[in-house]
Amino acid sequence: MIQAASTEMLKLLDDLAVFSAPGPGVTRLLYTPEWSQAQLFLQGKMAGFGLKVGTDKVGNVYGRLAGRNPDDKVILTGSHVDTVVNGGKYDGAYGIAAAITAIHYLQETFGQPLRSLEVVSFCEEEGSRFPLTFWGSGHVTGMYDGSEADTCADSEGITLKSAMAECDYNNFEDTMNQRVDSTRRDDIGAFVELHIEQGILLEKTSTQIGIVEAIAGQRRFTVRVSGTANHAGTTPMNLRADALMGTAEMLLLLERLAGEAGEPLVATTGRLEVIPNTPNVIPGEVQFTLDIRHSEAEKLDRFCSDTLIAFNEIAAKRGLNLDLTPRLSALPAPMNSELCYGLERICQKQGRSYRNMVSGAGHDAQLFAPRFPTAMIFVPSRDGISHSPAEYSSPEELGVGLEVLTELLYELAYK
């Protein structure tokens, strides 16, 4: 299609990346000045394209192209405007820029749609400032009711509530729909999110489009292994209760079990602390995290329980104590199969290489999937790198995603 649209989208992405705290990459945390400026910029941009713009009470920004049938449910598309600290310019922002561009293009090319089309720029998804995630989509889908803002605080002790009150962009009211509950919505006919993959599967397999069949469920644990700290020189090997050696055995077992379980299961220990962490002292305690994901709830749960049983056996065999604390449990979110099928047909029609896949990363779409027909489209990420200034997808790859999104929105809103 539409070289002009693609160019417009790339310009929008570049512009959005300017709204950042100082430092490498893009840092745009919830309710900071740069975040406010970005949301205001998007409102201005959408208003300039003739969309009706507005916000809700937590600062999600909407832009609407009203349809001819006002009673039909809304076709919603977009992603999150916030980033991690020193993140890239594509994660989240791409889904917003493409959504605005697609609706602008559809309006100019086909005029008013049958069903209303809306862009959403979610206020928050990453959990980078406050210890919660999906603050934007969680309000739209009813997971949050706002009461969380009283107690939840950032690393400087500022609560969500006071962060909102102090925010430059001090306009948190429902300017859009005057709904009774101004953040939660029940009028959505479909939600479509376009996003960079943040993984290496599409690149490794030279595939242009990933059609997400499900967003993996995730369970997180903290594991504490306790043994006996002792002198590294004077304690014979057979009289040790070395918490680190026990941990090493658990990690290798985790890796083996994950390999046996096969894709899409992934299991990771990303954080590990040794106590006392001194070269000549046998580790008395190790704490580490487990992050386990699968697209099927039953398989996820079985893997977790099998792993924890095996961990306990290792601890018992070595005279170590094992404490386990569940930290997070998110169910898998299957996407709408009709929309997936529609995406396949669009890719075939446009001659795009595509594959069905599971998203191991979490996305706003997972909150919509249980309530509304939801689809998610991926484009390749160079080297799978994300949450980094090195995050990159080529203009061509981004353009292909835009074309697929535009076609799907056309089918949903105009047919």
Added chain:
Amino acid sequence: MIQAASTEMLKLLDDLAVFSAPGPGVTRLLYTPEWSQAQLFLQGKMAGFGLKVGTDKVGNVYGRLAGRNPDDKVILTGSHVDTVVNGGKYDGAYGIAAAITAIHYLQETFGQPLRSLEVVSFCEEEGSRFPLTFWGSGHVTGMYDGSEADTCADSEGITLKSAMAECDYNNFEDTMNQRVDSTRRDDIGAFVELHIEQGILLEKTSTQIGIVEAIAGQRRFTVRVSGTANHAGTTPMNLRADALMGTAEMLLLLERLAGEAGEPLVATTGRLEVIPNTPNVIPGEVQFTLDIRHSEAEKLDRFCSDTLIAFNEIAAKRGLNLDLTPRLSALPAPMNSELCYGLERICQKQGRSYRNMVSGAGHDAQLFAPRFPTAMIFVPSRDGISHSPAEYSSPEELGVGLEVLTELLYELAYK
């Protein structure tokens, strides 16, 4: 023997423990006020017992009971006065308190010896303030010449040289012997160090006395394993280069090889750091320490090279990079076999249970062993705990060590 002597020694130990920085246990770091006060206290104590006292240029404290044959070499006994941070009251201090008590007892019981007897309170052994060890015994044996003091600095940037200059106890000159080289000595006929075991072997085997045959050699390395940091959710197991999983395999291999090598080899990873150390990021880098000890140099070296070859194979197999930095290499130090035999006879005569053993921990004696006939005597440590406020040996155990030391000194100086 000598209930009175034992009581005197225990009182001395209690008194020494008073010289400590605030906090749990005993903290007496080189050239701090509490360190100065302890060295002054010991000089006063020894002078009170009629010993000739003095210091050398780094603050080692001596107390001499001159022998009848002034040309005979000196029988030296003692240990180090410094401690780790929040250490116990026995490590080092016991060897000094027992030495003073033994010589006091011998003088009172048998009068002037044939050969001069000397107590030494080494200024430093632990390496707890400055990044070097054996600052005291290293000067006496010629390992250091003092030039190290210009550049070596503590964690606050204070050099050893300025720490000495600012030290309360500002009296670093050779008041003892007016030797040309005032710290290094060549006039030593034997060095005997009595020390707590800092291990669990004597306690586990209900043995009163450990006769140290050798102090283990030690090699330390820092290992850096580099892989690729990546998203824990979006990176399939078979596309990972997980530095922590590679490390886990290396650690288990280390443990297996150490078990196969058998005693007295010990191998420990006490410190380990994960980068970036975030629950949902696959570890891109791990750094860990290796501490490997054995009483035979050839076996120590072979174990190290076998281990490092195997580590490289693991890294290559997993697509990881391995960097290895040697940090320390100390040769094993065999003790004098005649003195060991003498200690066996004394234990038999006194009806003490004893065993020959290797010291996995380093001690001042290891610097004397290559130059002078050297012996080392251990008494049990409760639960093997050391470098902790919980460090403990019972008055009876300490008294048995004192009796064995006293007898050996008698044989060396009076016969």
